[in-house]
Amino acid sequence: xxxxxxxxxxxxxxxxxxxxxxxxxxxxxxxxxxxxxxxxxxxxxxxxxxxxxxxxxxxxxxxxxxxxxxxxxxxxxxxxxxxxxxxxxxxxxxxxxxxxxxxxxxxxxxxxxxxxxxxxxxxxxxxxxxxxxxxxxxxxxxxxxxxxxxxxxxxxxxxxxxxxxxxxxxxxxxxxxxxxxxxxxxxxxxxxxxxxxxxxxxxxxxxxxxxxxxxxxxxxxxxxxxxxxxxxxxxxxxxxxxxxxxxxxxxxxxxxxxxxxxxxxxxxxxxxxxxxxxxxxxxxxxxxxxxxxxxxxxxxxxxxxxxxxxxxxxxxxxxxxxxxxxx
Numbered sequence: 001x002x003x004x005x006x007x008x009x010x011x012x013x014x015x016x017x018x019x020x021x022x023x024x025x026x027x028x029x030x031x032x033x034x035x036x037x038x039x040x041x042x043x044x045x046x047x048x049x050x051x052x053x054x055x056x057x058x059x060x061x062x063x064x065x066x067x068x069x070x071x072x073x074x075x076x077x078x079x080x081x082x083x084x085x086x087x088x089x090x091x092x093x094x095x096x097x098x099x100x101x102x103x104x105x106x107x108x109x110x111x112x113x114x115x116x117x118x119x120x121x122x123x124x125x126x127x128x129x130x131x132x133x134x135x136x137x138x139x140x141x142x143x144x145x146x147x148x149x150x151x152x153x154x155x156x157x158x159x160x161x162x163x164x165x166x167x168x169x170x171x172x173x174x175x176x177x178x179x180x181x182x183x184x185x186x187x188x189x190x191x192x193x194x195x196x197x198x199x200x201x202x203x204x205x206x207x208x209x210x211x212x213x214x215x216x217x218x219x220x221x222x223x224x225x226x227x228x229x230x231x232x233x234x235x236x237x238x239x240x241x242x243x244x245x246x247x248x249x250x251x252x253x254x255x256x257x258x259x260x261x262x263x264x265x266x267x268x269x270x271x272x273x274x275x276x277x278x279x280x281x282x283x284x285x286x287x288x289x290x291x292x293x294x295x296x297x298x299x300x301x302x303x304x305x306x307x308x309x310x311x312x313x314x315x316x317x318x319x320x321x322x323x324x325x326x327x
Contacts, residue, residue, distance in 0.1 A: 007050065008072070012088045015034060032049045056091065057091040057096070088114055089114055104199075146159075157195050224251045235263045241271070249281065256292070263295050
């Protein structure tokens with residue numbers, strides 16, 4: 001008996017075709033129409049295609065992720081499916097996949113995919129990515145791995161994947177880590193075992209969390225504004241191994257004193273934050289002493305997702321620190 005795979009379509013480039021006289025494309029195709037482009041897919045899995053939404057990827061927010069994760073949990077609880085494929089716009093995949101990975105605590109694989117080139121183009125990657133994702137979702141090798149992004153034949157874990165190019169079909173990479181596997185024909189080749197997993201499931205999203213990327217000449221003004229406008233947590237992307245300028249320190253101290261967690265990541269695309277290496281004002285050593293929380297090895301986009309879920313789940317600053325840094 002063939003394995004069942006649930007396909008939840010949300011829109012994005014993978015579902016976009018030309019509409020109107022100006023030649024632009026819009027999310028139009030349903031999940032059923034996407035599956036219909038894959039003749040013979042029934043030899044891989046029995047695909048049950050359902051529509052969640054039909055919007056550009058970046059229109060999806062935290063509330064949609066809660067609803068989407070609920071749909072996935074309900075479907076997999078029936079034991080009718082071996083896995084789930086979610087199609088969406090590539091603009092949001094690196095964030096949405098990580099959000100789903102944190103929200104879901106499931107053994108079955110959840111595979112997120114999209115397309116860099118829409119189906120109207122002769123060079124579209126839509127069919128390839130969808131086919132490979134169905135293969136991945138039906139593979140027992142990806143049980144208990146968490147949420148996976150399948151693009152261009154590669155399998156990337158949601159924690160590490162990043163969109164690195166605006167148009168290339170090889171845009172999705174895991175900087176400093178690499179893919180956990182690949183799809184070869186109708187099978188999965190797995191490279192990595194024991195992928196790190198976490199689970200954070202708030203009942204609803206109620207925390208605003210802002211992300212600030214620090215650049216030349218900036219001070220603490222944006223951080224102060226974020227707190228004033230109601231941010232319950234802030235992620236700062238710092239230079240190098242975790243460095244900020246002295247002009248940011250008063251705003252950081254004020255935020256922490258008021259009970260707002262300040263979480264730091266690096267602007268670098270890979271690598272860990274330093275600890276106890278530099279001693280100047282604004283160094284990683286100084287910031288740790290002030291109470292800044294280190295999200296080492298996690299990009300700012302994903303640290304923000306995790307912080308928003310933690311705060312929405314009622315975690316206090318010390319619990320947030322433990323979630324990022326360990327005990």
